[in-house]
Amino acid sequence: MHEMALSRELAALIEAEAAKHRAARVTRVVLEIGVLSHVDGGAMAFCFDACTRDTVAEGAALTIEQPPGQAWCLDCGDTVAIGKRGDSCPCCHGHRLMVTGGEDLRLKEMELV
């Protein structure tokens, strides 16, 4: 459950950003977790509460955006959409795919008061 360690990093990032903006509280946090990233959105949400307790982000609403997976098909020479790693190319059904998108794990936005 590496999501716990990542949530701790996230809480520290939020604290630092909130301090930079002199915010009293953080009321919303928008996370991006690509569907091909190594992180589970549910587990991340589960750990978020624990890691933001007694911080400026305690009780903040959490929105998780999950951009779809993207890959470059070496055989089609084109960008294609994939749902998960190991999927075949939707056009040629080959497996020579290099993942190009949907891997990110980012703190995107925060709503501050």
Added chain:
Amino acid sequence: MCSVCGCGDGETRVDGAEVRKEAPGRDHGQGHGQAHGGHQPHPHHHGRAHDHAHGHDHVHMPDGTVIHYGQGPAGVSVAGLDQPTLVRVERDILGKNDAIAARNRAHFARHGWLVLNLLSSPGSGKTTLLVKTLEALGASVPTAVIEGDQETTADADRIRATGVPALQINTGKGCHLDAGMVADATATLHPPHGATVFIENVGNLVCPAGFDLGEALRVVVASVTEGEDKPLKYPQIFAKADLVLVNKVDLLPHLDVDVEALVDNARKVNPGVAVIRLSARTGAGMEAWLRWIEAGRILKCAAE
């Protein structure tokens, strides 16, 4: 310590000495209790475009399904007094680890260390392979080993029995090594210039995948007793590998496993990944593995 998710704070030890304290005062037990109550996901369909103004926790699934994790902001803001402002942050959550990993990589290059990160499920044969590898390498190159396990110094003891310096990191409840732990460990071990340094990650096919340690090469050990489907079930770890070592091939006569399918599956998530079939027990395939390490040294260290 958290008994729910199995992750804990401040328990990382390097050879018995506690090295890091995480933020104190978080009651994980209670936090999880709340999370269990408040975060029961229920899928539902979301007909309109994404709108940041709505006030509830949710997950946007790629197919338009949304899973909600809570009933809305628990805090109260005083209307008319505080105008909420939305700020774009765009910061990588692994940014801190990645920055330390980049520092490690530069540090390793300065010392001419070839650093390999070995990942696998528990018991695939990492330590056995390392012992055999160190014996085969002998005094031809300086070597050192960093061992990662939740508990015990057993693996570092097995390495030290070969005469090679080893350092044990105990992650406590932690499920993976991170770049900071490896920075601490290499500072302590400090092998001679040009050494080959093996890091045995915590036996776990999931969590270590996302954590760059600053290694030059990533090796996933998959033993044939685990079955051919593991690359598709745990794709993250196989996707980032430079080499898949298929271990315990001496057991093939006793098993139904389809090794060709295992290799095909690894290449479905990582086209072109190098594969070596090997038995740490009989030594079959060891030559190819040692040549691969040497080639790695030439590729990664020649440029320095």
